[in-house]
Amino acid sequence: MKKLFKIVLNTVPRPLLIRLSYAVRPILAAYLKGDQFTDPIDGKSFKTFLPYGYGNQRSNVLSPSTLSLERHRLLWLYLKNETDFFTGQHKVLHFAPEQAFYKRFRAMDNLDYTTTDLNSPLADVKADICNLPFENDSFDIILCNHVLEHIPDDTKAMQELYRILKPGGFGVFQIPQDLNREVTFEDDSITDKKERAKIFGQYDHVRVYGRDYFDKLRSIGFSVEEVDYTASLSENDIETYCLAKGEIIPVVRK
Secondary structure: OHHHHHHHHHHOOHHHHHHHHHHHHHHHHHHOEEEEEEOOOOOOEEOOOEEEOOOOOEEEEEOOOOOOOHHHHHHHHHHHHHOOOOOOOEEEEEEOOOHHHHHHHHOOOOEEEEEEEOOOOOOOEEOEOOEOOOOOOOEEEEEOOOOHHHOOOHHHHHHHHHHHEEEEEEEEOOOOEOOOOOOOEEOOOOOOHHHHHHHHOOOOOOEEEOOOHHHHHHHHOOEEEEEOHHHHOOHHHHHHOOOOOOOOEEEEEO
């Protein structure tokens, strides 16, 4: 199964993959039903989660029911337990909306919810993150997760995110990050997809972010909280929810 998932991830275009997953998901959820691991997003439990990864695959990380990964489940828990995202009235912009969240956030009466992306079939507004069609100070909350590592000019993208966030608002800008690396690495001369997957972790990534990511956000004007939310959870919860211990949630404010 791991080999099959790897082939599918690396050959099927992402928009088509999103559409196909809606048909496959109920079958996988029924087949893997159990009581060993739980997805906190929908509360369903399974005997195992699925493997996932474009290069080196991680075992037991993809929820069969919501298709959430470790970072999605961690973010859900953080938003639910530490913010008023689910109760307050908020105008929200969600970049490249994840399937695990999309329908749930869309159905929430307290959110004025807009999605955006260049290619996603789930996007309300097709837009370039470096040239957004929104007014200054437009949104209370911006979710932009695992997007910036795809953007050649991430400085311009960050500036646009800062521009459209309301003063007093907050955003979550998760990225794949090597916390052992002090400085972000990027090299535009690497164009081969296999080589990019090997070096950057995925064929369509353009950099590997280091610990300096947080300071780059600060240089744009954001205040940044580096939230290690797993540190506030029990070992049992981390294991049951299949979370990545020590993963940092970058919470930014304007």
